[in-house]
Amino acid sequence: MIATTTKIHNFSAGPGILPIDVLKQASEACINFDNMGLSLLEISHRSKNYVAVMDEARQLVKDLFEVGNDYEVLYLGGGASTQFAMVPYNLLTENGFAAYVNTGVWASKAIKEAKILGNVKVIASSEDKKFTYVPKGYEIPADADYFHCTSNNTIFGTQMKAFPKCPVPLVCDMSSDLFSRKVNAKDFSLIYAGAQKNMGPAGSTMILVKKDILGKNGRKMLSMLDYNAHIKGESMYNTPPVFPVYVSMLTLRWLKQNGGVEWIEKINQTKADTLYNEIDRNSCFVGTVAKEDRSFMNVCFLPTKPEYEAEFDKLAKTYNLSGIKGHRDVGGYRASLYNALPLESVNALVEAMKEFEKKFA
Amino acid sequence: MIATTTKIHNFSAGPGILPIDVLKQASEACINFDNMGLSLLEISHRSKNYVAVMDEARQLVKDLFEVGNDYEVLYLGGGASTQFAMVPYNLLTENGFAAYVNTGVWASKAIKEAKILGNVKVIASSEDKKFTYVPKGYEIPADADYFHCTSNNTIFGTQMKAFPKCPVPLVCDMSSDLFSRKVNAKDFSLIYAGAQKNMGPAGSTMILVKKDILGKNGRKMLSMLDYNAHIKGESMYNTPPVFPVYVSMLTLRWLKQNGGVEWIEKINQTKADTLYNEIDRNSCFVGTVAKEDRSFMNVCFLPTKPEYEAEFDKLAKTYNLSGIKGHRDVGGYRASLYNALPLESVNALVEAMKEFEKKFA
Structure with a gap:
């Protein structure tokens, strides 16, 4: 059973509702985290108490997605909007192209950022009917660097009920339906999601990435946009968004413990x-x-x-x-x-x- | 007087100690923010209650720095490490160069990122003596696109006691001594600081920028790395790090109210x-x-x-x-x-x- 938070029914599109037990633990951690006598907001992210949080937050994503060590999990700042840039920055080659399906406002923004970095083919779109349906039956070019889709359209209220057969790395923005339903994560090479819909508060973005797709496009990369730099730093290349990651960890723990x-x-x-x-x-x-x-x-x-x-x-x-x-x-x-x-x-x-x-x- | 938090004396280098009154308010907001009956962690960043927080957080920086409307204030995710990239991305020209002074680990990282984007001249360094002093007496080239310095060296424990006369835009990473002492902010064109030292919890970075230095280098920019995109969005181009910004606002309010x-x-x-x-x-x-x-x-x-x-x-x-x-x-x-x-x-x-x-x- 999902506990009731308050008498107010919170249908916010995002940042959205979180479990009341999570909110209580988050509130307590602001004063006394892990019985340290210190607030979570004022301790080093390198302390063993916090490293344990980050480790658990990363492992929970692997557990819930049922993937192994060929995948890595990151929690980064900058929102899914930063991922619109990081995906092509890391995966798009100089002479290649990426295939995108345009299902709404967020997909359009992802396409816009990718076009700044290289060649993009929009292979399907529902813009003709104001994004009120999800395009189907398109073929993904086998020579694309990757294919990008948006699983759920937060603004117009459509959702991909199935994912296309994909001969190239499948990349998906799951910001607004992450962990709401079973997906076969092993079909995906990269999944990202701003936490503030289904997973935690605003301020951190989860990235699940299959390691073998990285480091191949030859770009000389800015460190903060380089997935491999963050993987090497175990999601602490720089100071992570400490509190948002903690609350995401609590929410995923809640989900796992309940079934x-x-x-x-x-x-x-x-x-x-x-x-x-x-x-x-x-x-x-x-x-x-x-x-x-x-x-x-x-x-x-x-x-x-x-x-x-x-x-x-x-x-x-x-x-x-x-x-x-x-x-x-x-x-x-x-x-x-x-x-x-x-x-x-x-x-x-x-x-x-x-x-x-x-x-x- | 600064209230005592607990019996533990917290000398953490960062994330660092915050005022106990701020921690109490942060804790309360996790359950019931602004008497809305909802947690700050689960409300829209576009709600009027939160827009007021962001507005106050931005205005407090201007008040404390005593600058006017020729400056803008942003709170972004990604840490000061992202600013190491954004500064040259927005200010460095294709045929120009930036001047840096190297006073330690963080300055070195800023230099490394700038070099990925263009030409950099390190005009002074204390690396010869393991960063145990601050270089002085150097001249800043009048044809540099900008000059970058790090006001306080968190790792080695040095601090610039004065800033050089600067014929070009003066850019400063003040992450670890922001608002700890009087500086003449009007001498600076851009000041940035990861919040987690002197201002708030990890997860947001404050940027004070003089508008007239932006939009001049002709780069076609990724939206999330473009200061002007964030200014246009009033620091909400995308979902901001809601809770970290709130706690920073509380800390700055505490500072201002106390004197x-x-x-x-x-x-x-x-x-x-x-x-x-x-x-x-x-x-x-x-x-x-x-x-x-x-x-x-x-x-x-x-x-x-x-x-x-x-x-x-x-x-x-x-x-x-x-x-x-x-x-x-x-x-x-x-x-x-x-x-x-x-x-x-x-x-x-x-x-x-x-x-x-x-x-x-």
């Missing part, structure tokens, strides 16, 4: 089904994307009449529903159902939608 | 004088660097006989002295006297040194 990805996937399925069923049933709301591509993490929906919006906003407040305003590019509502969100929060939203229909339909 | 840099400078002077006087008086210890260049932040000293070390380590434990082990490049001891360290911690160290001399000299 891991298989456990959370079932709960996430129930939460998503509950909400999408209500959207499809309720005459006052309508989903925004192709049904088969609906995200189980970010559920976007519009009121069927524009004048409903102000009224539903009012009602939502009485139900303590927080963070459900849609992104400005989509409008309407977006309910993010990240791992730590309990089913009862979804039920509260559904109740509000039902009450709204009774009053206003 | 600002002038207030802390007097206390820091007393702390440093107290410890250096004891080092010079005590027959069992000796300072490691030129007296006129001694750092007021990181005080390095050696036992006069190698066999003293094991004994003093034992005694230090009984005095609850934490984090005084010297860096492996220097050995012996290093006591970091950052802003939040109370004078009574220095007094405790001095007491231990006196007792040691009585027993072992």
Whole structure:
């Protein structure tokens, strides 16, 4: 069971909800970490107490992904936006090209950064329909340096339900659905995710990388953009984001102890089904994307009449529903159902939608 | 007065000691931030409550440095090590060169990164004497793109007591003595500092930059390495390191409310004088660097006989002295006297040194 945090139902798209037990431990560590009599915020990252945190945080990713020592795990600052640059910086060759699929705002940003560094082919895109579906059936060129995709579209609310057969290194931005469902990590050469959606607070980004793809493009690299420099430094080439990594470690420990990805996937399925069923049933709301591509993490929906919006906003407040305003590019509502969100929060939203229909339909 | 945190005297070189009131507020914000009923770790960085934090954090830097709107303040991830790259990336021209002074490990790293991006002239260095002094009397070439220096040498314990007359943009890494003493910020075009020494927890880096030096070198820039992209985004081009920035804001607010840099400078002077006087008086210890260049932040000293070390380590434990082990490049001891360290911690160290001399000299 996922413990309830407060009476407020936190549907924030990111930074998003974290388990209450994690928040309590994080709060305690700000005063007295690991019974050291010192705050986690003021101890050396080279202390044995903190090195143990970093080691556990890295190992937990391997455990949850079920990968071995041919992979390395890093926690870096700079957000997934820095990974948009680091991926091509490390993998794109001077005369080669990278293949990208464009499924939304974040994929577009990743493409933009890669183009600054070399040749990019956008082999599929859903921009023609405002990113309301996920392109399928494309072929990935066997001579690409790598293929990059974005597993979940936080803003428009679509999600890749399967990953294409990939003859080249498969690179994926999983920022908004990391560890929400089972994926075969061994099919991927590099997975990255800003922590602040499903894994921890803002300030650190997780990178899982298969070592054999690195060091091959001949670029003379700035140290902070070089995955190998960070691997050599065991994710402490420089001072890491100490506290954000600690909270990510606690969140992954919570996930593993409760039953891991298989456990959370079932709960996430129930939460998503509950909400999408209500959207499809309720005459006052309508989903925004192709049904088969609906995200189980970010559920976007519009009121069927524009004048409903102000009224539903009012009602939502009485139900303590927080963070459900849609992104400005989509409008309407977006309910993010990240791992730590309990089913009862979804039920509260559904109740509000039902009450709204009774009053206003 | 600086409040005592615990019975442990925290001399850690970084991440370093923070004010106890700041730690308490940080702890509380992990559970209930700003009376929102939500944790700071799980709210949107675009919420008005958090935008106010970022605004205050940026304004406090301007207030404490006494600069106006020709400067901008950023808080970025990636540490000062990322600034080693961003400075030349934004300021170094294709056919120009940058002038650096090499005063230690961190300056050397800054030079290494700049050399990857263009031409660098090291116009002065103290490497000949293992960085135990600060070079002086050098002339900065008037045709350099910029001049870079490191105000305080955390590892060897030297500090620039004055900054050279500079005919080109003056860039300074102030990571380990930021806001510990009055400097004339208007003499600088760019100041950066990893927060984790004197300002906050690890995970964010403060940059003060004069706008008129940017956008001039014609480089096609990766967004995350482009100061102008971050300025345009008001330090939220991407999700910022939310919690580290909050704690930095609290620390700067604490500094300003207590009397600002002038207030802390007097206390820091007393702390440093107290410890250096004891080092010079005590027959069992000796300072490691030129007296006129001694750092007021990181005080390095050696036992006069190698066999003293094991004994003093034992005694230090009984005095609850934490984090005084010297860096492996220097050995012996290093006591970091950052802003939040109370004078009574220095007094405790001095007491231990006196007792040691009585027993072992």
